[in-house]
Amino acid sequence: MAYRWTNDLTHDDVTPQGAFLNRRQIMAGMAGLGLGSLAGGAQAQDALEPNSWEDVTSYNNYYEFGTGKDDPADNAHLLTTSPWSVTIDGMVDRPGEYDFKDIMAEMTVEERIYRFRCVEAWSMVVPWNGFELADLLAMAGVQDSAKYVAFETLYRPSEMPGTAYRVLDWPYREGLRLDEAMNPLTLMATGIFGKDLPNQNGAPLRLVVPWKYGFKSIKSIVRITLSDQEPPTSWNMSNGREYGFYSNVNPQVSHPRWSQATERRIGGGLFAKRQPTLMFNGYEDEVASLYDGMDLGKFY
Ligand code: MTE
Numbered sequence: 001m002a003y004r005w006t007n008d009l010t011h012d013d014v015t016p017q018g019a020f021l022n023r024r025q026i027m028a029g030m031a032g033l034g035l036g037s038l039a040g041g042a043q044a045q046d047a048l049e050p051n052s053w054e055d056v057t058s059y060n061n062y063y064e065f066g067t068g069k070d071d072p073a074d075n076a077h078l079l080t081t082s083p084w085s086v087t088i089d090g091m092v093d094r095p096g097e098y099d100f101k102d103i104m105a106e107m108t109v110e111e112r113i114y115r116f117r118c119v120e121a122w123s124m125v126v127p128w129n130g131f132e133l134a135d136l137l138a139m140a141g142v143q144d145s146a147k148y149v150a151f152e153t154l155y156r157p158s159e160m161p162g163t164a165y166r167v168l169d170w171p172y173r174e175g176l177r178l179d180e181a182m183n184p185l186t187l188m189a190t191g192i193f194g195k196d197l198p199n200q201n202g203a204p205l206r207l208v209v210p211w212k213y214g215f216k217s218i219k220s221i222v223r224i225t226l227s228d229q230e231p232p233t234s235w236n237m238s239n240g241r242e243y244g245f246y247s248n249v250n251p252q253v254s255h256p257r258w259s260q261a262t263e264r265r266i267g268g269g270l271f272a273k274r275q276p277t278l279m280f281n282g283y284e285d286e287v288a289s290l291y292d293g294m295d296l297g298k299f300y
Contacts (some may be wrong), residue, residue: 002217006186007143009114009175012221018052019138022222025083032224034057037250043072043115043132045167048113048114048115049278050113050123050125050127050193051123051124051126051265051266051267052126052267053193055190055201055266055267056124056126056192056201057192057198057200057201058070058073058200059122059124059266060073060160060200060201061073061214062076062200062201062202062219063077063162063163063167063172064153064154064155064160064163064170064172064220065079065160065161065200066111066161066162067162067165067167071162072199074147075162075196075201075212076190076198076199076200077158077199078155078159078161079154079159079160079168079199079203079220080156080159080221081199081203081204082100082156082204083099083100084099084100084204084205085097085098085099085220085222085223086098086100086103086205086221086223087224088136088139088140088223088224088225088226089181089221089223089224089225089226090143090145090146090150090225091142091143091146091225091226091227091228091293092137092140092141092142092143092223092226093140093141093142093143094139094140094141095140096140097138098140100204100205100294103136103205104198105141105245106135106139107131107135107136107188108131108135109129109131109190109191110129110130110131110210111127111128111129111194112127112128112185112187113125113126113127113128114185114187114208114210115210115281115282116124116208116214116216116217116292117213117214117216117249117263117277118214118215118245118283119213119215119243119255121140121160121255121258121259121260121262121263121264121277122263122264122265123263123265123266123267123275123277124265124266124267125265126192126207126219127191127193127194128187128189128191128192128204128210129189129191129192130187130188130189130190130191130196130205130208131188131190132184132186132188132247133149133181133182133186133187133188133207134181134182134183134184134186134218136188136224137149137181137182137224137277140224140226142159142178142226143226145203145228146178146226146227146228146232147177147178147226147227147228147229148175148176148177148178148179148226148227148228148229148230149175149177149181149224149225149226149231150173150174150175150223150224150226150227150231151173151174151175151176151207151218151221151223151225152171152172152173152218152221152222152223152224152225153171153172153173153219153221154171154219154220154221154222155170155171155172160237167238168234168235169234169237170237171222171236172218172219172234173218173232173233173237174207174215174216174217174233174234175230175232176209176216176230176247177230177290178226179290180209180287180290183286183287183290184211184286185209185211185283185286185287186207186208186209187208188205188206188207188208188221189201189202189205189206189207189208190204190205199220199290200220201219202218202219202220203220204220205219205220205221206218206219206221207219207221207282209284210281210283211248211249211280211281211283211286211287212247212249212281213248213282215235215243215248216247226271226294228274230245233245240266241256242256242257244299244300245296245300246300247300248280248287248291248296248300249277249278249279249281250279251278251279252279252296252297253276253297253298253299259291260277261276261277262274262275262276262277263275263276263277263283271298277286
């Protein structure tokens with residue numbers, strides 16, 4: 001496993017006073033190298049200050065461990081994450097069950113500090129460690145006929161108390177169009193803050209699609225299937241009127257039950273001002289072209 005750090009600062013370097021200037025200086029340097037966009041799009045303008053370890057690991061959505069925000073932190077220790085393998089199948093040249101350790105031996109892990117925006121209108125800034133999904137797909141060899149990528153979370157009721165309740169049709173399923181999956185921003189995260197991913201955050205590997213609502217970022221993945229059909233996805237199956245397949249962050253398109261124009265940044269305290277939500281969560285320059293010809297004012 002190789003390490004490539006696209007952000008020269010780790011969380012250890014981030015002090016409330018110093019980080020803003022340091023990060024701006026580094027972003028300026030990285031822009032010169034043409035790395036700015038990979039490191040997180042509009043972050044050059046708003047100097048992303050990561051949330052705390054405590055915020056990121058104690059306020060979670062992982063319904064397999066319960067629907068309360070603190071249930072995953074309380075229960076996800078029950079999950080066995082080693083050994084772990086990921087089946088990659090469908091329209092690929094080298095289908096098979098890939099051992100997580102073998103995957104890690106091939107991948108280049110880097111740090112990406114991304115905005116993370118939940119459809120429930122809260123948000124965080126998370127320093128992820130991971131590799132590009134495109135690199136994993138290349139390992140399996142995507143065939144020309146493939147148009148979509150489907151993902152599945154582990155379904156192991158003996159270790160997942162939340163699955164006793166049929167809040168969703170388990171296993172948790174998600175999907176992307178192939179060009180979305182191949183976008184350099186699309187990450188398979190294996191860590192946060194330079195440490196292995198905690199179970200409540202989706203150990204040992206989860207998807208991170210920073211321009212989409214958080215529910216697209218499926219946790220603890222055991223299967224990736226390439227197909228020419230748009231795959232069914234859990235939240236869309238559960239309530240298609242409220243959760244579309246695309247679910248790109250868009251402040252102009254309200255959820256049927258609440259506005260998406262603003263968000264509450266976790267860790268800001270009870271009386272913190274809500275902040276405006278950015279189009280494509282701030283990654284418009286990198287991803288807007290994927291949706292040329294689609295009416296972005298419409299719910300998808
Ligand atoms: N993946 C699985 N398997 N189960 C889930 O309940 N919740 C989703 C997503 N991935 C979820 C999941 C939702 S709604 C969000 S907002 C993010 O995970 C939360 O990620 P975090 O807890 O790391 O912040």
